[in-house]
Amino acid sequence: MIGSNCNRSPADQMSHRIGRIRMQIHHLILQNFKGFEHFQMKLNSRFTLIVGRNGVGKSSIV
Numbered sequence: 001m002i003g004s005n006c007n008r009s010p011a012d013q014m015s016h017r018i019g020r021i022r023m024q025i026h027h028l029i030l031q032n033f034k035g036f037e038h039f040q041m042k043l044n045s046r047f048t049l050i051v052g053r054n055g056v057g058k059s060s061i062v
Contacts, residue, residue, distance in 0.1 A: 034060040 030039040035057045050058050 028061070030061070036060065 024045060025043055026045070028039075028041045028043060030036040033039075039061070041061070050061055052058050
């Protein structure tokens, strides 16, 4: 059947009916977390790239 929702998951059907829902993080603050005593970072709404040497905590931020 053309236009049928039978092949979509319930979540996809709901998303299709109400439009796309998305969550964005605009600002990140880490306080006494792993190797960070205090870390603050603004995130771009479209793209943020985290770059650094090995062992500096890039994965901890993610």
